[in-house]
Amino acid sequence: MEKLTLDVILASLSEVGSTVLFILVGVVVLEAVLYLLFGVVFKNKYTLPILLLAPAVVGLTLLIIYPLLWEFNLSLTNMSLRRFGDKAQYTWVACQSADPGTIQNWLTDCLLRNYADVFRLPVLKQVYFFPVFGRTILWTVINVVFHVAGGLGLAILLNRPMRGRGLYRTLLILPWAIPQVIAALAWRGEFHYEYGFLNIFLTRLGLTPISWMSDPTWNFIAMCIVNIWLGIPFMMVILLGGLQSISQEYYEAAEIDGAGAWQQFRSITLPLLQPVMTPAIILGTIWTFNNFNIPFFINQNELETSDILVTALFRAAFQYNRYGFSAAFAFVIFIILLVYAVVYIKTVRIEGIYE
Amino acid sequence: MSTNPAAPVQKFTPAPARSRFARFFRASRGDSPFKRLLIHLTLILACVIAVYPVLRVVSVSLRPGDRLLSTSLAIIPPDATLDNYLTVLLEKDFLLWVWNSLLVTVATALIGVALASTAAYAFSRWRFRGRTAGLIFLLSTQMIPAAMLMVPLFILAVRLNLVGTYRGLVLAYSVTSIPFSIWILKGYYDTIPIDLEEAALIDGANRLEAFWRIVLPLSTPALAIVFLFNFMTAWNDYLLARVFVANATSIWTWPLGLQLLQGQFTTAWGQFAAASIMVMMPVVALFLYSTRYLISGLTIGSVKG
Numbered sequence: 001m002e003k004l005t006l007d008v009i010l011a012s013l014s015e016v017g018s019t020v021l022f023i024l025v026g027v028v029v030l031e032a033v034l035y036l037l038f039g040v041v042f043k044n045k046y047t048l049p050i051l052l053l054a055p056a057v058v059g060l061t062l063l064i065i066y067p068l069l070w071e072f073n074l075s076l077t078n079m080s081l082r083r084f085g086d087k088a089q090y091t092w093v094a095c096q097s098a099d100p101g102t103i104q105n106w107l108t109d110c111l112l113r114n115y116a117d118v119f120r121l122p123v124l125k126q127v128y129f130f131p132v133f134g135r136t137i138l139w140t141v142i143n144v145v146f147h148v149a150g151g152l153g154l155a156i157l158l159n160r161p162m163r164g165r166g167l168y169r170t171l172l173i174l175p176w177a178i179p180q181v182i183a184a185l186a187w188r189g190e191f192h193y194e195y196g197f198l199n200i201f202l203t204r205l206g207l208t209p210i211s212w213m214s215d216p217t218w219n220f221i222a223m224c225i226v227n228i229w230l231g232i233p234f235m236m237v238i239l240l241g242g243l244q245s246i247s248q249e250y251y252e253a254a255e256i257d258g259a260g261a262w263q264q265f266r267s268i269t270l271p272l273l274q275p276v277m278t279p280a281i282i283l284g285t286i287w288t289f290n291n292f293n294i295p296f297f298i299n300q301n302e303l304e305t306s307d308i309l310v311t312a313l314f315r316a317a318f319q320y321n322r323y324g325f326s327a328a329f330a331f332v333i334f335i336i337l338l339v340y341a342v343v344y345i346k347t348v349r350i351e352g353i354y355e
Numbered sequence: 356m357s358t359n360p361a362a363p364v365q366k367f368t369p370a371p372a373r374s375r376f377a378r379f380f381r382a383s384r385g386d387s388p389f390k391r392l393l394i395h396l397t398l399i400l401a402c403v404i405a406v407y408p409v410l411r412v413v414s415v416s417l418r419p420g421d422r423l424l425s426t427s428l429a430i431i432p433p434d435a436t437l438d439n440y441l442t443v444l445l446e447k448d449f450l451l452w453v454w455n456s457l458l459v460t461v462a463t464a465l466i467g468v469a470l471a472s473t474a475a476y477a478f479s480r481w482r483f484r485g486r487t488a489g490l491i492f493l494l495s496t497q498m499i500p501a502a503m504l505m506v507p508l509f510i511l512a513v514r515l516n517l518v519g520t521y522r523g524l525v526l527a528y529s530v531t532s533i534p535f536s537i538w539i540l541k542g543y544y545d546t547i548p549i550d551l552e553e554a555a556l557i558d559g560a561n562r563l564e565a566f567w568r569i570v571l572p573l574s575t576p577a578l579a580i581v582f583l584f585n586f587m588t589a590w591n592d593y594l595l596a597r598v599f600v601a602n603a604t605s606i607w608t609w610p611l612g613l614q615l616l617q618g619q620f621t622t623a624w625g626q627f628a629a630a631s632i633m634v635m636m637p638v639v640a641l642f643l644y645s646t647r648y649l650i651s652g653l654t655i656g657s658v659k660g
Contacts, residue, residue: 004451008605012455015521016462023466023529048562049477056474056533063530064496067507074507084513154401157394164395170643171402174409177642179591181610182631185617186412189624195424197411203426229408237646290500292594297614314502318598323506330503337498 027055075114075328081321088324114328123312123329124320127304133336136289136308139224143288146228148281151235156269158236159243169240176233184297187226191298216305223298223306227291235280242276243269282344286337309333412635416440416628424624439629443616449630451605452612456590459521459608463528464585468578470529471536476566478537479544490541493534505598512599519603527599528589536581543577544570583645590638609634 031051038044038051079088095110108116119129158169175183190196191212199209212222250268259267292310299306307315313333317326410430417435418425425432443449478486508527509518517523551573552565560568571578593610600606613634616627 003448004454008451009454012458012521016458016525019522019525020462020466023526046481046483049481049483052473052477056470056537059470059530060496060533063508063527064499064504067504067511068499070511071503071507074510079510084510154398157398160394162391162394164398168398168402172398172405173643173646174405174639177639177646178409178635179610179638181591181593181613182412182635183408185613185627186408186631189415189617189627190408190411195426197407197428200426200428229404233405286498290498292500292502310500310502313500314505314594317502317506318509323510326506330500330506333500334498334503337500338495341495341498 030054030058071327071330074324075331076111077324078113079323080325081323084323091324112328114325115332117325118329118332124304124307124315127307127312129332132307132309132312135220135305139220139295139308140285140288142224143227143231144281144284146224147231147235147284147288148277150228150232151237151239154232154236155240155243158240172236173233175230176237178230180230180293181297183230184226184293187222187229188297188300191222213301214303216303219299219301219303219306223295226298227288227294230294231284231288235284238276238280239273242273245276246272285340289337309336412628412631415625416632418625420625439625440633443626443630443633447616447626447630448604448607448612449609449633452607452609453634455521455606456608456610459524459528460586460589462525463589464582466525466529467532467536467585468582471533471581472540472571472574472578474533475537475540476544476570478541480549490538493537496534501594505594508595509598517599519600519606521606523599524596524606524608527595528592531595532581532585532588536585539581539584540574540577543574547573580645583641587638587642 031054034051034054035047039047044050076092077088077090078094083089091113092106092110095106095113121128123129123132154172158165158172190198193199193209193211193213196212198212202209210218212218246269250272251264254264254268289308290310291308292314295306295308295311296314299311302315304312310333313326313329316322316329414430414432416439417437418432419434419436419438477483478490512518512523512527515523517526547570551569552562555565555569556562591610592608593614596608596611600608601611609630613627613630616623616630
């Protein structure tokens with residue numbers, strides 16, 4: 001048991017302080033070198049922007065670009081907890097010591113072995129890649145559909161002068177304001193078979209309580225419930241902002257032409273909301289696809305049937321310690337996201353032509 | 356990808372002053388009392404769904420230790436007590452966890468804002484080679500799943516002896532929000548007329564002074580948003596803390612500690628709830644206060660390509 005004593009405070013302050021100082025000194029040295037190089041020696045006209053960009057570029061390179069390149073290198077090796085030190089080898093090197101007769105395909109058995117394994121072996125103990133991928137898509141689609149539908153519905157209801165509007169808005173935003181970890185852990189408690197409020201409600205209504213934690217289907221539904229609850233406020237706020245920027249005149253004109261409520265919604269609201277809605281949906285999709293906290297925490301019993309890609313990746317890396325394999329798995333996930341983004345950018349460009 | 360410059364948000368007319376008509380479906384004066392009642396009922400139901408789970412946490416935190424496990428649905432238990440709060444504050448490591456989180460978070464947010472504010476200025480005012488590529492790169496880093504970066508960061512941290520130290524946490528957190536911060540700040544700088552800086556240059560200031568004396572002070576709202584964003588990202592993070600300091604209990608941040616309390620469901624649920632409330636209160640207050648600015652900040656970033 002650790003206590004917060006004065007010693008602890010001073011020790012932690014000095015460690016964090018020295019780290020910040022270290023970064024500061026590093027930045028000063030870097031700037032001085034770059035200034036001498038570009039400002040004095042080359043007399044480059046871009047010296048100032050180079051100096052302004054340098055610290056961020058170095059930081060991003062050291063902590064994002066270099067780790068990613070290194071991870072790609074890792075994905076070609078057989079590193080695991082057992083071979084953590086220097087014992088890890090490139091899979092194609094490890095391959096050479098094997099009996100040549102057993103090697104059927106040099107590419108999938110040696111060079112890209114980890115990548116092939118992602119698709120042909122279980123990614124965890126039992127589940128294979130494609131079921132997890134399918135579940136991830138299902139998870140993403142269910143969540144985003146409910147976020148948009150719920151957010152749009154509430155935004156429409158709120159987008160009118162009425163009493164208590166500000167209060168409604170504040171209360172409805174609340175789930176967004178709560179730290180995700182707390183929300184996930186609190187909800188996990190509420191899925192308790194006996195003492196969670198959902199089952200208490202069900203029992204009082206005379207229904208059978210649900211085993212949210214051990215039944216795979218219900219556990220997945222539990223994940224969705226929590227994430228939908230968390231995600232609606234963001235969509236609501238963004239879409240409410242979009243609705244408020246639509247001029248009332250369109251609706252007045254439509255009314256004169258005798259358009260009904262549904263027609264007004266389809267031909268005025270939806271198209272004019274598009275520029276706000278599309279980026280929000282794209283962002284929501286990527287957030288949901290990459291959501292770690294909710295599937296990880298709600299799945300208390302570590303059911304493999306509740307894992308989505310990113311939680312499976314985490315478990316493969318940090319519970320089964322298959323580092324080389326996880327690196328390959330990570331790149332497969334990254335490529336899926338990249339394909340999605342490229343398709344999205346293409347679609348938006350096409351839409352742009354019609355503007 | 357929300358900040359894609361292709362989204363033609365700016366083409367639409369700004370919101371007019373609120374007309375006396377409702378903006379949707381029909382004028383609200385034309386709404387029948389029945390319809391108005393229905394709208395209010397729906398909103399009240401939605402509010403209950405949004406708020407009830409939070410009230411439950413409050414309720415559990417007020418229960419005395421021997422009544423933690425009850426099937427009562429009352430919000431304020433009849434024998435409400437603050438015992439759980441006292442236990443968490445005095446007997447558990449809660450204060451240490453919060454201190455650790457606060458220390459690491461403030462340090463990283465300051466570093467993040469410093470690095471992003473200067474880099475964003477370069478992106479906003481100069482057209483250098485690789486500028487567009489750089490901006491697209493920054494945007495695409497937002498797609499990388501956090502778990503993907505954990506694998507190499509963890510192994511590199513082990514080799515550099517950064518696991519289980521504040522140092523490792525500070526270094527790793529300080530860059531995670533930089534790409535997003537640069538986008539937001541660049542968007543904001545773009546809205547500041549360059550004439551102001553040019554006037555200062557004529558008056559004999561150099562470019563750096565113009566940035567420091569004119570652009571930065573004018574950008575205070577955006578800097579505040581970016582600081583808040585950096586702060587929230589590190590404050591609420593579980594994954595990186597779990598990977599970096601799970602084995603060093605003296606460096607635990609509050610998400611790790613709360614997970615421990617919640618894990619002992621039967622014994623410490625009330626303590627978990629009390630700790631949650633205490634972590635949540637300031638964050639929620641800050642968030643509700645700043646939503647308006649947060650959202651305008653986000654849209655500035657997305658509108659100004």
